[in-house]
Amino acid sequence: MQELGSFLEVLISGLLAGVLYSLVALGFVLIFKASGVFNFAQGAMVLLAGLALVRALDFLTRLGFPGWLAIMLGFVFAALVMALCAFLVQRYVLGPLINQNALTMFMATIGATFVIEGVAQFVFGSEVYPLRLFPTDAWIAAEATFPGGILINKLDVWGGVIAGLLVIALALFFQYTKTGRALRAVADDHAAAQSVGIPIDWIWFVVWLVAGLVALVAAAIWGTKLGVQFSITFLALKALPVLIIGGFTSVPGAIIGGLIVGAGEKVAEVYLGPFIGGGIEYWFAYVLALAVLMVRPQGLYGEKIIERI
Amino acid sequence: MSVKAFKLALAAVGGLALSSPVVMAQGQNEQFIPLLSYRTGAYAVNGIPWANGVSDYFNLLNERDGGINGVKIAFEECETGYATDKGVECYERLKGKGATGAAFFNPLSTGITFALTEKTLADKIPIITMGYGRADSKNGAVFAWNFPFLGTYWSAADIAMQHVAKEMGGEDKLKGKKIALVFHDSPYGKEPIPTLQVLAKKYGFTLMELPVTHPGVEQKSTWLQIRQNRPDYVLLWGWGVMNGTSVKEAAAVAYPRDKVIGVWWSGAEPDVLPAGDQAIGYKALTLGQSGAGEFAVHAALKQHVYAKNKGIAKDDFAQVLYNRGMINAMLGVEGIRKAMTRYGNKPLTGEQIRWGLENLDLPAERIKELGFEGMLTPVKITCNDHEGARSARVQQWDGKQWKMISDMYTARQEYTEPLVKEISSKYAEEKKITARDCSKPE
Numbered sequence: 001m002q003e004l005g006s007f008l009e010v011l012i013s014g015l016l017a018g019v020l021y022s023l024v025a026l027g028f029v030l031i032f033k034a035s036g037v038f039n040f041a042q043g044a045m046v047l048l049a050g051l052a053l054v055r056a057l058d059f060l061t062r063l064g065f066p067g068w069l070a071i072m073l074g075f076v077f078a079a080l081v082m083a084l085c086a087f088l089v090q091r092y093v094l095g096p097l098i099n100q101n102a103l104t105m106f107m108a109t110i111g112a113t114f115v116i117e118g119v120a121q122f123v124f125g126s127e128v129y130p131l132r133l134f135p136t137d138a139w140i141a142a143e144a145t146f147p148g149g150i151l152i153n154k155l156d157v158w159g160g161v162i163a164g165l166l167v168i169a170l171a172l173f174f175q176y177t178k179t180g181r182a183l184r185a186v187a188d189d190h191a192a193a194q195s196v197g198i199p200i201d202w203i204w205f206v207v208w209l210v211a212g213l214v215a216l217v218a219a220a221i222w223g224t225k226l227g228v229q230f231s232i233t234f235l236a237l238k239a240l241p242v243l244i245i246g247g248f249t250s251v252p253g254a255i256i257g258g259l260i261v262g263a264g265e266k267v268a269e270v271y272l273g274p275f276i277g278g279g280i281e282y283w284f285a286y287v288l289a290l291a292v293l294m295v296r297p298q299g300l301y302g303e304k305i306i307e308r309i
Numbered sequence: 310m311s312v313k314a315f316k317l318a319l320a321a322v323g324g325l326a327l328s329s330p331v332v333m334a335q336g337q338n339e340q341f342i343p344l345l346s347y348r349t350g351a352y353a354v355n356g357i358p359w360a361n362g363v364s365d366y367f368n369l370l371n372e373r374d375g376g377i378n379g380v381k382i383a384f385e386e387c388e389t390g391y392a393t394d395k396g397v398e399c400y401e402r403l404k405g406k407g408a409t410g411a412a413f414f415n416p417l418s419t420g421i422t423f424a425l426t427e428k429t430l431a432d433k434i435p436i437i438t439m440g441y442g443r444a445d446s447k448n449g450a451v452f453a454w455n456f457p458f459l460g461t462y463w464s465a466a467d468i469a470m471q472h473v474a475k476e477m478g479g480e481d482k483l484k485g486k487k488i489a490l491v492f493h494d495s496p497y498g499k500e501p502i503p504t505l506q507v508l509a510k511k512y513g514f515t516l517m518e519l520p521v522t523h524p525g526v527e528q529k530s531t532w533l534q535i536r537q538n539r540p541d542y543v544l545l546w547g548w549g550v551m552n553g554t555s556v557k558e559a560a561a562v563a564y565p566r567d568k569v570i571g572v573w574w575s576g577a578e579p580d581v582l583p584a585g586d587q588a589i590g591y592k593a594l595t596l597g598q599s600g601a602g603e604f605a606v607h608a609a610l611k612q613h614v615y616a617k618n619k620g621i622a623k624d625d626f627a628q629v630l631y632n633r634g635m636i637n638a639m640l641g642v643e644g645i646r647k648a649m650t651r652y653g654n655k656p657l658t659g660e661q662i663r664w665g666l667e668n669l670d671l672p673a674e675r676i677k678e679l680g681f682e683g684m685l686t687p688v689k690i691t692c693n694d695h696e697g698a699r700s701a702r703v704q705q706w707d708g709k710q711w712k713m714i715s716d717m718y719t720a721r722q723e724y725t726e727p728l729v730k731e732i733s734s735k736y737a738e739e740k741k742i743t744a745r746d747c748s749k750p751e
Contacts, residue, residue, distance in 0.1 A: 009533060126349070126353055126357070128354045230350060265530070270533060
């Protein structure tokens with residue numbers, strides 16, 4: 001019974017950790033879905049959003065603002081910073097590259113990554129900034145059934161709930177709003193979308209803004225978990241196998257991919273790791289991703305791309 | 310002024326600058342010391358205070374004493390980002406700089422140390438690895454150019470286990486116990502394993518080895534294994550974000566923080582501050598006598614450097630890693646000073662400085678003169694012993710600051726020395742290095 005309890009604990013923790021990866025992956029999906037650009041800068045955007053939030057919170061708290069007001073204003077400030085970032089990226093990085101091929105756009109986002117990382121640390125600092133927005137202790141569930149119970153971290157549950165709400169909101173946005181439909185049209189073909197009167201500049205600003213806000217939510221959760229610091233940019237690497245598995249164009253795919261990666265890597269680390277020296281969870285996620293690539297190159301929920309020659 | 314006249318004036322100034330004996334003399338009377346640092350990237354939070362300590366100490370000597378015995382220190386930082394390839398690039402770029410080339414290298418990375426060990430041997434430049442690097446390089450007979458001052462990871466592992474045994478009530482109480490090592494999955498993190506295996510065999514405890522992949526932002530599965538196996542103590546061998554995450558994950562699985570003991574690279578302020586109250590009770594080794602705090606040298610820094618707005622530290626002034634950077638810089642400088650007693654007060658080559666480092670002898674009185682009393686124990690380097698001192702204390706985080714909770718421990722060479730001999734001999738055999746005869750004076 002204890003073995004089963006331990007397995008369930010690892011599995012549940014993995015699933016919840018996977019949802020946190022999905023939060024970062026969602027930002028990639030949004031931009032790819034709307035512009036066909038793989039946004040290498042998503043990890044840097046999480047760092048920028050986190051730094052803006054935590055530094056504003058520190059500043060407002062020092063001025064004596066009550067906690068709830070400091071948090072609200074902190075989020076507003078960070079959202080404005082992300083809006084400015086979206087505007088600058090659209091105006092000076094992607095705008096001039098409309099109708100260029102995807103590889104050129106991708107390279108541009110690599111450049112944007114280093115600029116965002118550098119400017120974020122230059123403006124807001126490069127130390128570790130503690131952020132405490134959610135509880136980080138744990139529940140012990142099913143103690144009567146399993147000796148020692150099953151540990152469930154409250155922060156992970158918060159992450160799961162928030163990710164669920166985000167997915168619902170984004171699904172509604174893409175399906176039922178005019179801007180959402182325009183985003184999908186732009187993703188299919190920039191030039192065609194422009195020719196039917198879709199304001200591509202505005203659409204790209206909106207999508208980068210939404211991705212920036214998703215990055216802010218991810219930063220709030222991961223910042224509470226790790227402290228806001230440069231290492232938060234490495235989350236982009238955790239999101240990559242999630243995207244490969246779930247598909248680059250599917251919001252629900254990002255969640256499913258996250259669940260598979262989270263559960264897979266944790267179970268592998270705990271049950272397979274000890275036999276091969278441990279430390280396998282980082283690359284095991286990519287083993288899963290490669291396996292999916294071989295069977296479904298577009299990912300489990302990605303759109304099958306058919307190009308006429 | 311016409312354009313032509315301006316160009317002529319510019320050429321004249323340039324010519325004067327090139328031929329001026331003052332400029333030449335200044336350039337030739339500087340000792341160049343490269344400073345490999347990381348102020349960006351995943352490990353910047355730890356790299357910045359350390360580099361600030363080194364830099365401030367060099368500035369202090371230049372401002373207060375005019376350098377080392379009248380020879381100014383010229384130093385240049387090179388950003389490695391804690392990446393081995395960038396570290397090697399920095400080494401290649403800076404090794405020949407200055408009138409006599411680089412005095413020594415100090416990469417603050419075990420990975421870069423492994424990569425540079427053979428290069429420094431060929432280029433005849435010492436490599437100082439205070440509190441890190443290859444543990445077998447303590448044997449100066451084989452590793453003539455490596456100087457793992459003040460403590461290797463094998464010494465640290467033994468000291469950590471001495472403290473565990475003391476808390477348990479004696480070495481005999483270790484029998485049947487379970488000790489987990491949570492380590493950065495890199496050459497650095499793997500270094501203590503041989504010593505811990507020797508001690509596990511000797512005292513009858515079980516060693517659980519739990520690697521954490523770089524950079525260590527996700528450790529849930531590691532700590533779930535700890536929750537399920539309930540080791541009696543956890544030794545933490547982390548760096549950068551890994552440390553704070555480990556402390557937080559320990560709290561998340563309700564593992565008592567006072568049963569977690571970090572190595573001296575897991576016991577600075579950036580390792581505990583992000584965890585807030587969850588870090589209370591967490592313990593870590595100090596490297597030498599102390600961790601954070603102000604001593605006589607800090608007063609000198611305030612007077613000669615910070616009063617002139619030339620200091621670069623902010624909140625990190627007198628923190629654990631800042632102080633360690635200063636100690637590190639001081640030991641290198643004292644090695645140069647020692648070499649000057651033999652080769653004269655002028656910029657020296659790496660080869661000459663190697664002799665100085667190998668004959669470095671800092672008794673308590675000299676440490677006091679330098680303003681470092683209370684920060685480190687006496688150091689005596691010999692051909693056979695490039696470590697020079699192997700003592701540490703245990704400190705505990707109380708939520709606001711580190712508090713010393715133990716007396717000084719000294720690593721037991723009866724456990725570490727056989728490993729040093731065995732592994733350094735293997736290295737010598739593999740690299741076809743003839744070990745020096747340390748009984749003969751150089």
